[in-house]
Amino acid sequence: MKVSKIINRNKTIAEQVSAMRCKYPQFTTDFTSHHSLKVKGTLKPTARSDVYTFVLKLNLTDAPKLKIISPELQKNSKGEDAPHLYPGEYLCLYQPKYCEFERTDYLCDTIIPWISMWLYYYEVWQLTDTWLGGGEHPKKS
Amino acid sequence: MILDNKATQIDDLLDKMAEEVQLDASRYDRMVSSYESVKKWIDEDSKFFQPYNYDVYPHGSVRILTTVKPIATSEFDLDITIQLKHDTPHTPQRIYSELKRRLEESDLYAPKVELKNRCIRLNYAGDYHMDILPGIQENAFDINRIKVPDRELGQWVSSNPRGYANWFLEKANLVRESILEKAVRAENLPADKFRYKKPLQRAVQLIKRFRDIYFQKDDTYKTSSIILTTIAGQFYLGEDSIFNTVDNIISTIRLKVNEPFGRLKVLNPVNQEEDFTDKWDNEPEYYEAFKKFASHLYDDWQKLKKENGIIDEGNILKGLFGDEIFRKAQTRQSLLVEEFRKDKTLGTSRATGILTSAASIGAAAVKSNTFYGK
Numbered sequence: 001m002k003v004s005k006i007i008n009r010n011k012t013i014a015e016q017v018s019a020m021r022c023k024y025p026q027f028t029t030d031f032t033s034h035h036s037l038k039v040k041g042t043l044k045p046t047a048r049s050d051v052y053t054f055v056l057k058l059n060l061t062d063a064p065k066l067k068i069i070s071p072e073l074q075k076n077s078k079g080e081d082a083p084h085l086y087p088g089e090y091l092c093l094y095q096p097k098y099c100e101f102e103r104t105d106y107l108c109d110t111i112i113p114w115i116s117m118w119l120y121y122y123e124v125w126q127l128t129d130t131w132l133g134g135g136e137h138p139k140k141s
Numbered sequence: 142m143i144l145d146n147k148a149t150q151i152d153d154l155l156d157k158m159a160e161e162v163q164l165d166a167s168r169y170d171r172m173v174s175s176y177e178s179v180k181k182w183i184d185e186d187s188k189f190f191q192p193y194n195y196d197v198y199p200h201g202s203v204r205i206l207t208t209v210k211p212i213a214t215s216e217f218d219l220d221i222t223i224q225l226k227h228d229t230p231h232t233p234q235r236i237y238s239e240l241k242r243r244l245e246e247s248d249l250y251a252p253k254v255e256l257k258n259r260c261i262r263l264n265y266a267g268d269y270h271m272d273i274l275p276g277i278q279e280n281a282f283d284i285n286r287i288k289v290p291d292r293e294l295g296q297w298v299s300s301n302p303r304g305y306a307n308w309f310l311e312k313a314n315l316v317r318e319s320i321l322e323k324a325v326r327a328e329n330l331p332a333d334k335f336r337y338k339k340p341l342q343r344a345v346q347l348i349k350r351f352r353d354i355y356f357q358k359d360d361t362y363k364t365s366s367i368i369l370t371t372i373a374g375q376f377y378l379g380e381d382s383i384f385n386t387v388d389n390i391i392s393t394i395r396l397k398v399n400e401p402f403g404r405l406k407v408l409n410p411v412n413q414e415e416d417f418t419d420k421w422d423n424e425p426e427y428y429e430a431f432k433k434f435a436s437h438l439y440d441d442w443q444k445l446k447k448e449n450g451i452i453d454e455g456n457i458l459k460g461l462f463g464d465e466i467f468r469k470a471q472t473r474q475s476l477l478v479e480e481f482r483k484d485k486t487l488g489t490s491r492a493t494g495i496l497t498s499a500a501s502i503g504a505a506a507v508k509s510n511t512f513y514g515k
Contacts, residue, residue: 023491023505043494046144048151050450074452084512092514100510113507116489117482120144120496121512124475127455128468132475135512 010103013037013060023108035060039107045120052119056111064101064111066091073122076129082122083131091118095136142328144478145490145497148382149324151445151454155383156321156338157470158462159346164208164217172203172219172269179263179271182247183223189239195225200274200302205309206338207345207370212353212463217269220260222302224287227278233290233297236275237261244273258293259300276300285411304411309370313341315379328498344386345373348438351461355434362430368417371407384445391439398432482507 027041121133201220276287285304488499
């Protein structure tokens with residue numbers, strides 16, 4: 001089998017788990033079934049930032065789901081909710097239609113760095129009331 | 142990358158805040174061009190000034206690069222000295238009245254003239270004012286020491302604005318390279334931006350800015366800029382960060398004002414007989430106000446040393462220096478991150494998650510993404 005074919009095929013849960021454990025040994029990465037996994041860990045986006053605990057769940061039939069569990073996400077000084085969240089406070093880290101994350105990608109190379117970025121822009125949004133990280137919003141139907 | 146180091150992260154923000162409050166480039170250019178034309182107008186005076194050998198130069202905060210925009214009025218000060226040679230056969234009073242005469246001969250300057258105790262002010266309404274200090278070099282040995290007329294005292298007094306500026310700049314240059322210069326150099330970016338704004342200059346701008354905010358409601362006993370600038374220069378020990386510079390200055394103030402005997406004196410570094418704070422003897426309210434102001438800054442600075450997270454820290458900085466300039470500085474810092482992101486050189490540390498350069502050790506490159514959702 002050609003190397004490119006291995007790289008480009010969908011990753012299994014076992015591959016996701018072992019890659020995550022290898023690159024981020026400090027996270028707790030577990031199988032939750034044959035087709036799902038759960039990662040729990042901490043990140044801070046800048047040297048002076050808070051430390052945030054996140055939980056990442058992936059089920060092969062669904063998109064990865066990511067939530068910050070502590071500290072609790074706050075409204076800004078205007079009383080607005082943080083932008084780029086799905087209902088249930090799941091972080092919106094990528095635009096599905098641009099295929100920025102696909103099942104051929106490792107979570108540890110995509111989603112994890114994006115969480116840091118999201119947290120960075122969240123903190124800046126708290127301080128300035130403006131989301132400076134760009135992005136897109138779903139059209140209101 | 143400035144965000145992966147606690148010291149550079151806050152120093153970059155402090156640096157950007159100081160930049161927000163300083164004299165902006167367009168106003169600076171306007172000031173320089175009106176300074177040039179005033180100089181030309183005086184040069185062309187055949188009745189008095191033309192035959193004499195003299196020097197015109199700026200002094201004060203514009204010269205030492207510690208300008209701060211006033212909060213209430215928006216007018217800047219530009220301080221100018223006209224220094225005539227040592228053996229000029231005239232009294233300082235005569236020079237003062239000749240300067241007044243010359244300025245009033247101009248249709249442009251006549252309506253702007255305002256006579257002050259030692260200088261003549263030209264008011265460029267709503268923009269800035271130019272204080273022109275006429276003086277004669279006091280002796281042949283010191284090219285900076287001048288005698289200037291004091292109209293209230295009815296005699297001349299000794300002054301040394303250029304010597305003061307040299308003293309301050311020497312202090313500011315005690316540090317060879319600031320931590321921001323180092324950080325920027327490590328990224329292979331030009332560090333020119335910081336060359337003329339050393340940590341001491343930034344610290345003075347920030348302390349003056351906090352002074353303006355602290356005394357905004359009641360400025361009766363406001364501490365003057367010359368006192369704050371001199372204290373800062375005297376206590377500065379060559380720290381390489383803005384944060385530590387402010388920290389050392391205010392900690393030393395605290396130490397000095399708590400000494401059991403006497404009060405803190407702020408002597409003119411180029412004329413030890415002059416105490417900038419002699420007013421504090423007769424009107425101790427000034428000293429009390431200064432002490433409270435300094436202790437407020439000290440307390441907040443100690444809080445910034447703790448692990449607050451940047452949100453609480455941002456709120457402390459907003460309280461000290463003003464909401465608007467903090468937001469502007471924070472926004473500019475974030476735009477830098479955007480640039481890394483666009484160039485695809487942004488990474489995150491695998492150990493901590495901290496944003497850093499993709500090329501640094503133990504970093505994961507951040508792939509392109511588009512934040513989506515509500």
